[in-house]
Amino acid sequence: MAELDFVDYHRQTLPALLAEGREKLLEQQRLPTLGITISGQDDSFSYRLDESGIKIIEGSGLADLRVELSLGDWRGLVADLESVPGILYGGRIVSHSGNLMNLIRWEPALRALYTGRPIYDPARFKLFDKAGQALDPITSFGTDSDPGQMREFLDAAGYLLVKNVFSHSEIADFRSAALELSEAATEGDQLSWWGKNEDGKSVLCRCLNAGGHAAFAQLYDDKRLKRLADILPPGMLHPGSGDKDGITVVYKNPDVTEGLSDLPWHRDCGMGGHANMCPTYIVSIYLYDASPEQGCLQFLPGSHHYTFGFADADKTQFPNAVTVPAEAGDITLHIGDVMHAAPSPKSHTAPYRQSILLAFHPDFTHHRGERHYNDVLLGAEDGQVSHLRDMVDN
Numbered sequence: 525m526a527e528l529d530f531v532d533y534h535r536q537t538l539p540a541l542l543a544e545g546r547e548k549l550l551e552q553q554r555l556p557t558l559g560i561t562i563s564g565q566d567d568s569f570s571y572r573l574d575e576s577g578i579k580i581i582e583g584s585g586l587a588d589l590r591v592e593l594s595l596g597d598w599r600g601l602v603a604d605l606e607s608v609p610g611i612l613y614g615g616r617i618v619s620h621s622g623n624l625m626n627l628i629r630w631e632p633a634l635r636a637l638y639t640g641r642p643i644y645d646p647a648r649f650k651l652f653d654k655a656g657q658a659l660d661p662i663t664s665f666g667t668d669s670d671p672g673q674m675r676e677f678l679d680a681a682g683y684l685l686v687k688n689v690f691s692h693s694e695i696a697d698f699r700s701a702a703l704e705l706s707e708a709a710t711e712g713d714q715l716s717w718w719g720k721n722e723d724g725k726s727v728l729c730r731c732l733n734a735g736g737h738a739a740f741a742q743l744y745d746d747k748r749l750k751r752l753a754d755i756l757p758p759g760m761l762h763p764g765s766g767d768k769d770g771i772t773v774v775y776k777n778p779d780v781t782e783g784l785s786d787l788p789w790h791r792d793c794g795m796g797g798h799a800n801m802c803p804t805y806i807v808s809i810y811l812y813d814a815s816p817e818q819g820c821l822q823f824l825p826g827s828h829h830y831t832f833g834f835a836d837a838d839k840t841q842f843p844n845a846v847t848v849p850a851e852a853g854d855i856t857l858h859i860g861d862v863m864h865a866a867p868s869p870k871s872h873t874a875p876y877r878q879s880i881l882l883a884f885h886p887d888f889t890h891h892r893g894e895r896h897y898n899d900v901l902l903g904a905e906d907g908q909v910s911h912l913r914d915m916v917d918n
Contacts, residue, residue: 559584589622682862719783735765792860
């Protein structure tokens with residue numbers, strides 16, 4: 525990570541970037557004024573973003589939200605190695621004054637300022653192939669589909685659906701194994717995520733150690749998944765079934781009121797590491813039919829080429845959001861930083877969506893030397909993973 529000087533960056537580097545065109549990336553954006561202070565330094569700077577544009581102001585006394593960060597975390601934000609949610613979940617805000625939800629609202633603008641990544645506008649985005657032809661965002665593929673067409677759709681949309689990959693008998697074996705894993709999971713084992721439903725009952729949301737089960741251990745060697753991996757960029761690796769979360773199983777539940785069962789709009793690099801772990805590709809193998817009634821995935825097409833906010837997205841309806849119903853034995857493949865959501869099942873009749881998750885990623889090292897960026901979500905003794913909105917002042 526570059527050894528950026530906080531003061532020089534704000535007095536020289538950032539104003540030059542704004543003058544070169546990054547200010548245009550923030551047109552139509554309106555946010556409360558944000559002040560940033562670095563621990564151990566006297567200088568601070570404020571970002572004011574209103575109808576007149578973006579202004580970088582020395583001092584933070586008049587900011588609506590003032591946050592104190594370590595120098596390393598601020599440098600990580602500039603380099604797109606840290607994220608606001610990751611810093612919040614990690615408890616690494618040194619001090620603050622004001623509503624921290626406003627810091628989450630600022631993240632898309634900060635990424636635009638620091639990296640030049642445009643902000644995604646769902647109302648204006650159109651999906652096209654490389655030749656400029658419109659693509660149907662709900663296109664599906666088969667195991668014999670042309671790899672080039674699959675690759676082009678994945679690159680453009682950020683996701684794809686492949687039908688009828690695994691047989692009924694294979695899926696039956698996977699279901700039995702998923703049940704065994706769920707029965708062995710315990711709250712606080714640091715190998716599973718838990719939430720609570722409206723009755724206050726703890727429910728299992730995810731098992732991280734599925735690769736240790738014989739039914740799943742060889743999935744990365746499955747010829748159908750290898751064929752799918754061939755459409756990915758060269759050099760992609762997988763964590764292996766022996767890794768703690770090299771293969772995981774997701775269990776959807778209705779009426780979850782606490783925890784991360786119903787994932788709001790997010791990117792899989794949302795806890796940090798985008799600059800070194802992306803593009804990461806996530807494979808989901810469906811064990812049961814996944815319709816809106818059972819809690820199927822939704823995607824914002826093409827959003828992996830942009831930055832997009834977390835703060836209020838789960839309260840917003842997006843007209844171009846694509847719901848991807850899948851049947852048992854189907855696969856979805858998505859790029860980790862495409863915006864996607866896993867809404868609550870609408871039905872109260874089981875079975876709900878269950879999926880086996882595998883990952884392919886570049887060869888990278890965690891920039892802080894830790895094991896995995898998502899480990900920031902673990903650690904609670906009861907295994908509960910808090911929703912982001914519950915981590916901040918409302």
